[in-house]
Amino acid sequence: MEQVIWVEILSRQLGVIARHRCTGPEIRIGRGYDNDIVLDDTSIAAAHLRIARNADGVLMAEDLGSANGLYAGHAKERVRRVAIDADQPLRIGNTLLRIREPGYQVAAEKAERAPHVAISTVAAIGVATLLLQVLILWLNETTEPRFASYLPTLLGVPAVALAWTASWALLCRIFSGHPRFIRNLFIAFSVFLAYTLFTSAVALVAFGFSWHPIATYQYAIAWCFFAVVCVLHLREISASHLPLKAGIAAALAALAIGSQTILRSEVSGTQRSYALVLLPPALHVIPAKSQDVFFSNIEKLKQSLDRDRTESPDGD
C-alpha cells in the first residue's frame, strides 16, 4: 500500500515554502543526494533525518546521528526520536519541517470577503470630496477669483489620495497577496469626506451656538480620524488581531494629541493671535446674550491670569 506523506518546509512564520509529496515506508532527509528530500541548509548533516513508522504504527522522526541534532519545535533539548505531530514543526539545522499525512483535516473554506466596491461608487465619493473642498475654498475666497488658486486643490486632493492609497495597497499586497486598491481608495475618500463634513459642522456649531472653545480642540478629533482610517486600512490587510491593532492606533493617537497639546501651549502662548471664526450672522442659532454675561466671564478670566502669574515663565 502506498503511503503518502507530505513533508513541508516552513518559513519562520510557519508559512509553507515548499511542499514535497513522498511515498514509501521510509523517508530520508538530509543534505546528501542519496536522500528522498535534499536540503541545502549547511547546518544539516548529509544524512540527518529518517521518517518511518515504528512497531506500533506511529509515524516517528529519528535523528541519524547528526552533529546539530533534531529538535521538536522550539524545544531547547535535542531528541533522538520523536513522534510526528501534524501541527508541530521539527527543526533540523536552520530548517523547519512539518510532516502531514493525507488524513489531516483542513478547516472549512472561508466566506469570500465583502464584495468588491463598485468603481462608480468610489468615483462618486471622490468627486464629492473634491467638490466639497473646492466649495470651502470658494466660500473663503476674498481676493480676485483665479483658476490658479483652485489648481492646488484640484490637483492636490486626487494626488494625495492616490499616493496614500497606493502606499496602503502596497502593504496590502505584501502581507495579504491582494492590493485591494479600489477598497483602499474607497476608505481613503470616505474618511476624508467624513472629516471635511465634520470640521465644517464644528465651525457651524461653534459659531451658531457660540461654543468657541470647541474649535480649539479640533486637532484632537483630526488625530482620531487619522487613527480610524489607519485601522480601516489595516483591516483590509488582515482582519486578525483587530482589537490589538485598534488599541495600538488609539494609544498612538492619544500620544500625538498629548504631544501636540504640550507643543501648542509652549510654543504659542503669548505670540499666537486669537483665531476668530466668523460666518454670516444669519447663522447664529442662539440669540445674543446680555453684556453682563460677557463681562462676568471676563472677571473669571482674571483669576486664571492671576494664577498664571505665579507659574514660572520657563515652560510650565
Add this chain to the structure above:
Amino acid sequence: MLDLADDLAVISLEGHDDGHFVFDPRPLGDLTKGERLYAMGNPLDLGFSIVDGTYNGLVEHSYVQRIHFSGALNPGMSGGPTVTADGRVVGINVAHQVGGELVSFLVPAQFAESLLARADATDPPTPESLRAEIGRQLTDWSTKLHDAVGAVGLKPAGFGPYLAPQIDSPWFTCWAETNAGRVPKPRASIEATHCTSDTRLFVSEDLNTGMISLTQSLVRSVDLNQFQFATFLAQQVRLPWLGPAPRKWFTPQRCEEGFTKAPTSGTGPPIDAVWCARAYRQFDGLYDVAVMSVTQDSGSEALVSRLGIQGVTYENAMALTKRIFAALQWSK
C-alpha cells in the same frame, strides 16, 4: 528713588564732590521760545559733548510734560542736563524724535527737583524694594491716566449706518485710512480711523507700556458673498498686540469670546466680542488688554472696533470697554 512717569532716577556716587549744577529757578512760563540751551552728555559713546539748541516750549497736546528742544540729542545723552547760557539746569535729556531732525525732548527740571527733594527726605530703597516701587508707580500712573480718559468724552463718529466712539482728547493722535486705492481693487472696502494715545512709558529695553489705541473700521462688501465677507472680516481682526510679549514680562494670553447684544436694547447692533488679556509677571494688578468687536446685524457690512490698552488695572480696562461698547450704536 525713581520717577517712572518722567524717566528719572536718583543715584548717589560715593566720594564725589566735584561740584554740581543748580536748577533754573524760573518757572517754565518765563522762558522764551528761541532761548539758547546747551545739552550735555556722551552721545553714541563719542565722549563728553555739549550740544546747543533752542527752547521751544512744552510739547502741545501731550499727556506728559516735555520740553521741545530743537537740538540733536543722541542715544547716550539720556539723563544728562540741559542748561541755560548761565549754567542752570532747565531740563533732563530724555528722547529724540526718530525720523525727525533736531527734534528732541527734555523732562522739565521741576520733576527732577521734586524727585531730589523726595530722595533727600527718605532712606534709599533696597534693590529688592525697587521692583515693587516700579509696580506701584506704574499702577498709580495708569490709574491717573484712566481717570483722565474717564473724564473725557467719547465723541461719536459716523461710520455708515453706525455711530462709533472716538476718545475726544487732545493727547490722542488720530489718522484715517482706507483701502480704496489698492490694486487689484479690493472686494470689500475698509474705511478706518486709528487713534493712539501719546503715553508711552519706558520701563526697560524690552518693555514699553502705557499706550491706549482705538481703531474703528467700517468694512463693506463690494462683491463678496456672505461667507466670503465673513472670512474677510476675520482676516481684518488680527488683534493688535501692542508690541512683542516676551515670556519674561508677560503670562500667556487668555481670551474670551461672546455674542452679545447692545446694553440698552434697540440702540445698537449685536456684536461678536473678543477680550484677550495677559498679566504682567512682575507687577501685580497690571495687565495688557486687547478687545475687538464686530457688529453682527448685516451679512455684507460691519463695524470692526479694536481697542488695545497696555499696563492697565483690570477694573479700568473693563470700565473703558463697557463705555466703548455702550457708545456703539446705530445712527438714527
